[in-house]
Amino acid sequence: MKIQILLFAHLREAAGFEMKTLEVTAGSTVGAIARNVFSTTLKKFSGSPVRFAVNEDFVSEETRLREGDGLAFIPPVAGG
Secondary structure (H helix, E strand, O other): OEEEEEEOHHHHHHHOOOEEEEEOOOOOEHHHHHHHHHHHOOHHHOOOOOEEEEOOEEEOOOOEOOOOOEEEEEOOOOOO
16 A cells, blocks of 8 residues: 655655655554664664654554555654
């Protein structure tokens, strides 16, 4: 099945893309996809705190993904 990965802030800059389509196994969890992305595309940030959202709702790593879902990686940000 296909999902969209969306990266924000320094993760987007490090990966060199904002959005990318991934082919994943049906029933994959957010955590499984995150581990894969951090072990390949974002090695430098493996273990960094990140929140996840699916289709604009914050979710846990146990959330199962469905065809066409958008999975956002949202790092903590600061500013004023």
